[in-house]
Amino acid sequence: MRIQINARNRGFEFEARSRESVLYAGLRAGVPLPYECATGTCGTCKARLVSGRLRDGWPEAPGRKHLKPEQGEFLMCQCAAESDVTLQVAQLINAADPGGCSPDACPGVLRGARPLAPEVMAFGVELDRPRDFDAGQFMVLAAPGVDGYRAFSMVNFERGARRLDFVAKRKPGGGVSEWLFGARRDGEPLVLFGPLGAATFYPTLGRNLLCIAGGSGIAGMMSILARAAGERYFERYRGWVFFGVRTLRDAFFLDELSSYTPGVSITVALSDEQVPATATQRWPALAFAHGLVHEVAGKAMAGKYENVRAYVAGPPPAVDAALRMLLLEAKLTSDNIRYDKYS
Numbered sequence: 001m002r003i004q005i006n007a008r009n010r011g012f013e014f015e016a017r018s019r020e021s022v023l024y025a026g027l028r029a030g031v032p033l034p035y036e037c038a039t040g041t042c043g044t045c046k047a048r049l050v051s052g053r054l055r056d057g058w059p060e061a062p063g064r065k066h067l068k069p070e071q072g073e074f075l076m077c078q079c080a081a082e083s084d085v086t087l088q089v090a091q092l093i094n095a096a097d098p099g100g101c102s103p104d105a106c107p108g109v110l111r112g113a114r115p116l117a118p119e120v121m122a123f124g125v126e127l128d129r130p131r132d133f134d135a136g137q138f139m140v141l142a143a144p145g146v147d148g149y150r151a152f153s154m155v156n157f158e159r160g161a162r163r164l165d166f167v168a169k170r171k172p173g174g175g176v177s178e179w180l181f182g183a184r185r186d187g188e189p190l191v192l193f194g195p196l197g198a199a200t201f202y203p204t205l206g207r208n209l210l211c212i213a214g215g216s217g218i219a220g221m222m223s224i225l226a227r228a229a230g231e232r233y234f235e236r237y238r239g240w241v242f243f244g245v246r247t248l249r250d251a252f253f254l255d256e257l258s259s260y261t262p263g264v265s266i267t268v269a270l271s272d273e274q275v276p277a278t279a280t281q282r283w284p285a286l287a288f289a290h291g292l293v294h295e296v297a298g299k300a301m302a303g304k305y306e307n308v309r310a311y312v313a314g315p316p317p318a319v320d321a322a323l324r325m326l327l328l329e330a331k332l333t334s335d336n337i338r339y340d341k342y343s
């Protein structure tokens with residue numbers, strides 16, 4: 001199917017595979033269409049159908065609340081072309097950044113799922129061929145017997161990776177959660193699409209790094225830390241990580257985070273309990289504080305925002321609170337803030 005997209009500044013044409021969403025087809029063809037979640041929740045990928053027929057893969061998608069369907073608006077991440085189509089996107093679309101990793105579909109198999117904390121599972125996906133991705137990116141993944149794709153951020157960083165590592169927070173009743181925490185079997189086939197996302201870190205950035213993560217939002221930060229440490233970035237720039245969890249039992253990756261100190265200063269914020277005495281005995285390289293992660297970060301970072309790039313990830317309320325703090329109190333400009341809302 002041929003897709004013609006007219007953006008505010010220019011037009012693009014590309015081919016879509018059968019049942020492939022307009023968004024994934026465009027990104028695969030190197031057209032940087034607007035998106036955020038790539039899975040139907042945020043509404044960022046809205047476009048207008050000018051001519052042709054579309055099939056909506058998920059008519060109940062929460063992101064549809066941002067649409068005016070009577071004007072032909074639809075979500076590019078959920079709709080596939082059923083004929084040649086012409087579409088209109090309200091935004092400006094510029095050429096893709098050269099050197100970015102191009103997204104595509106890639107099959108893989110599940111490997112080594114293991115619990116990290118009561119409601120958190122680590123898992124790997126062994127890919128059928130090596131893939132490049134940037135630190136801080138995510139993949140969308142389709143699991144057996146579950147409709148649609150779910151987004152998960154890579155934990156590892158490697159060029160030409162044969163395996164991608166992820167962590168998943170359990171969502172009670174969620175399709176992939178129930179599969180992963182219940183019936184999944186090692187070696188089961190998965191379909192992934194990616195890499196996706198703009199919360200990326202490149203060693204040429206030349207700024208101090210501030211990472212604020214709520215729960216499984218630490219995933220992409222681990223990838224950024226791995227890339228930065230591999231390039232000895234913290235010999236030239238400062239790094240701070242604030243990792244928010246409810247209680248110490250919910251925390252994970254604390255040994256791995258300890259390995260980045262003292263080059264990076266790492267604070268674990270516990271929102272629902274006072275810091276147990278055992279925490280600093282067991283992880284002496286880490287700092288612990290009681291409070292919501294954005295408040296703990298705001299207090300500790302006061303006066304230290306010069307030349308800072310901030311990365312934020314986690315549940316939407318935690319991300320929104322951190323973004324407000326960074327914009328209103330820290331006065332960071334929006335181009336120095338990158339975030340992923342785990343909606």
Ligand SMILES: Cc1cc2nc3c(=O)[nH]c(=O)nc-3n(C[C@H](O)[C@H](O)[C@H](O)COP(=O)(O)OP(=O)(O)OC[C@H]3O[C@@H](n4cnc5c(N)ncnc54)[C@H](O)[C@@H]3O)c2cc1C
Pocket residue numbers: 036037038039040041057058138147148149150151152153154166167168169170171173174175176177178197216217219220340341342343
């Ligand atoms: C950019 C990004 C990165 C993320 N990274 C992580 C991470 O590293 N770790 C982590 O724990 N969580 C992450 N999340 C959140 C994670 O994607 C959700 O927690 C996960 O989708 C829950 O899936 P579920 O199947 O258990 O829940 P469900 O409630 O079954 O599904 C949740 C989501 O799946 C999609 N979906 C549901 N039904 C359909 C359908 N019928 N058709 C199409 N799509 C459907 C929608 O996006 C929906 O919001 C990330 C989210 C985003 C947006």
Ligand code: FES
Pocket residue numbers: 034035036037038039040041042043044045046063075076077078
């Ligand atoms: S990118 Fe399509 S709804 Fe978020």
